[in-house]
Amino acid sequence: MNQPVIEMQAVGKRYGKLTALDEVSLTLGEGEVLGLMGHNGAGKSTSMKLILGLIRPTSGELRVFGHDPGGSAANDLRLRLGYLPENVQFYEQLSGFEVLDYFARLKRIGIGIVEPLLERVGLGHAMHRRVKTYSKGMRQRLGLAQALIGEPRLMLLDEPTVGLDPMATRDFYGMVDELRDRGVSVILCSHVLPGVERHIDRAAILGQGRLLASGSIDELREAADLPLVIRLRIARTPESIAEALRGHGVLARLAGDGRIELTLPVRAKMAVLRELAADPEVVDLELEPPTLESLYAHFDGTLRDRVEAEPASAAVHDAQQGVSA
Numbered sequence: 001m002n003q004p005v006i007e008m009q010a011v012g013k014r015y016g017k018l019t020a021l022d023e024v025s026l027t028l029g030e031g032e033v034l035g036l037m038g039h040n041g042a043g044k045s046t047s048m049k050l051i052l053g054l055i056r057p058t059s060g061e062l063r064v065f066g067h068d069p070g071g072s073a074a075n076d077l078r079l080r081l082g083y084l085p086e087n088v089q090f091y092e093q094l095s096g097f098e099v100l101d102y103f104a105r106l107k108r109i110g111i112g113i114v115e116p117l118l119e120r121v122g123l124g125h126a127m128h129r130r131v132k133t134y135s136k137g138m139r140q141r142l143g144l145a146q147a148l149i150g151e152p153r154l155m156l157l158d159e160p161t162v163g164l165d166p167m168a169t170r171d172f173y174g175m176v177d178e179l180r181d182r183g184v185s186v187i188l189c190s191h192v193l194p195g196v197e198r199h200i201d202r203a204a205i206l207g208q209g210r211l212l213a214s215g216s217i218d219e220l221r222e223a224a225d226l227p228l229v230i231r232l233r234i235a236r237t238p239e240s241i242a243e244a245l246r247g248h249g250v251l252a253r254l255a256g257d258g259r260i261e262l263t264l265p266v267r268a269k270m271a272v273l274r275e276l277a278a279d280p281e282v283v284d285l286e287l288e289p290p291t292l293e294s295l296y297a298h299f300d301g302t303l304r305d306r307v308e309a310e311p312a313s314a315a316v317h318d319a320q321q322g323v324s325a
């Protein structure tokens, strides 16, 4: 396997007594898109700042393209990184062209890249308009163009689609897909974003600085073992359907749109589908595997369980220490 673009081994970051990141281990390969998810204060921005070399870990080992991002290779590394911060701000009086020209000069990249880059993010038509006239989606495109200066091999995108309408969000993910196709590695940092799962290879879920789960969506689905939902168009009562599928662990209820919603264990999927396919009264059915949102809620729930269990286990530990002392 090629050298990972990012290698985090038991990385910790403390601010005084506060543990912002607690022994987090993660890798990111070339051309991989990772969704870094977590609630407010989970440690997402801290992870980004560590990777960017803006802060140093308190413990553990972090390598970006094989180097310490806060070490002597930091300047070279930054040329290979692109960063789109949350709520990106620009000089409002400048045009999109002038903004990008300014950032290109900071990175010591020739002005010749500015126009093609603005075209690439769909701002060609507005490049000479002042930023203050740009919509949220246009500002976000400009932010992406800024992050793309110098053709970075690793992009860090912080909450990139917050506030974008569905079309602008779709366009934005289209650009992420394009980056992946070019072999660029991407970290999409977010609270959970609807629809993001199609555009990421793996998700990592942080909670209170700990890595609660990481893997492909399929791996997370398997680990979470959440029930599957099947929605049926059929002129029968939920009770009669549950009765017909007895033995498969199926729950049935009438959904708001008149469909019947079945909830069942994943292991019963094929057996239930075969029975439904053979039933002439089933007009239509939709399969709804657990979404990233429900997986996130599941793993975030495990954090709450752990935190609730911890005082008890700590008390047991203290008690045991007391006995042995």
Ligand SMILES: Nc1ncnc2c1ncn2[C@@H]1O[C@H](COP(=O)(O)OP(=O)(O)OP(=O)(O)O)[C@@H](O)[C@H]1O
Binding pocket: 015, 018, 019, 020, 038, 039, 040, 041, 042, 043, 044, 045, 046, 047
């Ligand atoms: N410079 C700092 N000094 C002290 N504590 C900090 C500092 N930066 C972050 N923290 C704390 O570290 C924890 C993780 O913060 P971080 O910004 O990484 O969270 P986040 O997941 O990005 O949250 P959000 O979604 O709100 O941006 C929080 O408890 C935060 O208060």
